[in-house]
Amino acid sequence: MKSNKTQYITCPFCSLHCDDIKIRSDGKSINVISEPIKNCTNKIEYFNLNKRSNLQAKAKNKYLDIHKSIQTAKSMLDKSNDITVVNHGTDVDGVRSILSFSASYNAVVDHVNSSHLYRNLGIMQRKGYMATSLTETKNRSDLVILFGNNILAKSPRIIDKVIFPKYSLCSSTKKRTLVLIGKFDLKTIRTLKKSHRVENLDIELDRIPGLLGELESGIKKTSMLLKLKNLIKNSKYLVCSWTSSDFDASSNPDHIISSISDFVLKRNEVTRAACMPIAGSLGDTTSSQTMTWITGFPARVKFNGQKFMHDRNICNSKSIIDNKSTDLVVHISTINPDKLQINKNLKNIVIGHPNSTFTYQPDIFIPVGIPGIDHRGIMFRTDHVVSMALDKVRDVGLLSVKEILNNLVRE
Ligand code: SF4
Numbered sequence: 001m002k003s004n005k006t007q008y009i010t011c012p013f014c015s016l017h018c019d020d021i022k023i024r025s026d027g028k029s030i031n032v033i034s035e036p037i038k039n040c041t042n043k044i045e046y047f048n049l050n051k052r053s054n055l056q057a058k059a060k061n062k063y064l065d066i067h068k069s070i071q072t073a074k075s076m077l078d079k080s081n082d083i084t085v086v087n088h089g090t091d092v093d094g095v096r097s098i099l100s101f102s103a104s105y106n107a108v109v110d111h112v113n114s115s116h117l118y119r120n121l122g123i124m125q126r127k128g129y130m131a132t133s134l135t136e137t138k139n140r141s142d143l144v145i146l147f148g149n150n151i152l153a154k155s156p157r158i159i160d161k162v163i164f165p166k167y168s169l170c171s172s173t174k175k176r177t178l179v180l181i182g183k184f185d186l187k188t189i190r191t192l193k194k195s196h197r198v199e200n201l202d203i204e205l206d207r208i209p210g211l212l213g214e215l216e217s218g219i220k221k222t223s224m225l226l227k228l229k230n231l232i233k234n235s236k237y238l239v240c241s242w243t244s245s246d247f248d249a250s251s252n253p254d255h256i257i258s259s260i261s262d263f264v265l266k267r268n269e270v271t272r273a274a275c276m277p278i279a280g281s282l283g284d285t286t287s288s289q290t291m292t293w294i295t296g297f298p299a300r301v302k303f304n305g306q307k308f309m310h311d312r313n314i315c316n317s318k319s320i321i322d323n324k325s326t327d328l329v330v331h332i333s334t335i336n337p338d339k340l341q342i343n344k345n346l347k348n349i350v351i352g353h354p355n356s357t358f359t360y361q362p363d364i365f366i367p368v369g370i371p372g373i374d375h376r377g378i379m380f381r382t383d384h385v386v387s388m389a390l391d392k393v394r395d396v397g398l399l400s401v402k403e404i405l406n407n408l409v410r411e
Contacts, residue, residue, distance in 0.1 A: 089282035091377030148246030209259035
């Protein structure tokens with residue numbers, strides 16, 4: 001690979017999948033040179049190799065060559081009576097190969113964030129729902145309300161790519177207002193207020209349904225409520241956004257999302273309004289899209305010898321692992337910077353990126369490449385309407401998840 005090459009990449013590390021990240025790479029490590037947000041630079045450069053990176057497979061603390069690691073993993077898989085596969089983030093090909101592999105062992109397949117997915121999906125299935133895309137929000141909205149506490153840290157460029165972009169097709173971003181409702185970082189609010197129209201309402205997340213009710217009924221008339229009510233009344237295209245994991249800190253996340261969705265539906269009786277949920281950073285949308293094409297279900301499936309069956313409770317990997325109702329867990333993790341939660345009372349195989357860390361050493365660790373860094377791939381953007389092509393920018397000799405899992409399929 002050419003040394004010190006400068007190029008644009010599509011970033012695999014959150015569900016916005018920005019395609020304007022300029023990097024310089026010597027074929028081994030990557031330096032972000034265009035990204036103005038420190039959070040994103042940190043996210044991307046975290047995956048550079050360092051002295052703790054594992055480019056070699058391991059069985060506990062013993063190094064193995066790749067062939068031996070596959071043999072050892074295969075013998076564990078063959079001996080197991082019940083296998084659970086947890087996807088902690090990979091690309092479309094990775095998910096496809098997870099499903100082929102799992103079908104050959106009649107394994108359960110789940111995504112680590114599926115509880116967040118089901119929160120949004122439950123509302124869609126039970127009550128009716130109106131959603132919009134990132135592009136529509138960027139080009140048409142005049143009022144955006146973000147609910148939560150951490151969404152700006154999890155999707156750092158949502159402000160400059162979607163809410164206050166430099167260019168917008170049909171509406172002036174100078175006239176657009178952002179309202180932050182929940183527990184947002186005060187420093188971030190102060191910075192945003194310097195260059196944009198921003199309002200904030202600092203309330204506990206559990207208060208959101210009540211607040212939306214008050215905005216509808218107009219019973220309470222505090223000055224902030226009146227201001228908010230006027231902004232909403234005068235808006236021609238309101239977008240409400242959140243990331244489901246922010247509501248983990250509340251007592252009833254489903255109720256909060258349901259109240260936002262109801263509020264949006266009600267607004268549509270008089271004007272245009274839509275929801276724009278932001279998925280998690282672990283290839284959540286890529287997983288749900290690919291699993292739905294192939295199995296008919298977005299997560300929590302098990303192959304029964306003939307087809308994939310879905311059961312939201314029985315195939316919930318977290319409960320399966322917590323209750324030890326499986327004997328072998330296969331973790332697939334190519335973009336997750338966090339420590340993988342390993343249940344030490346079960347057998348564990350991790351197929352993960354070289355900088356993977358764990359709460360407990362797995363029985364086998366097999367290093368794999370990162371889509372968009374070590375090999376080409378495709379990932380879905382949070383709004384499901386765009387699939388982004390990912391490039392290869394370094395070559396450190398790592399195989400992809402697909403290549404490893406194809407070797408582990410039961411013949
Ligand atoms: S916002 Fe997300 S996709 Fe965009 S550069 Fe930052 S981490 Fe990558």
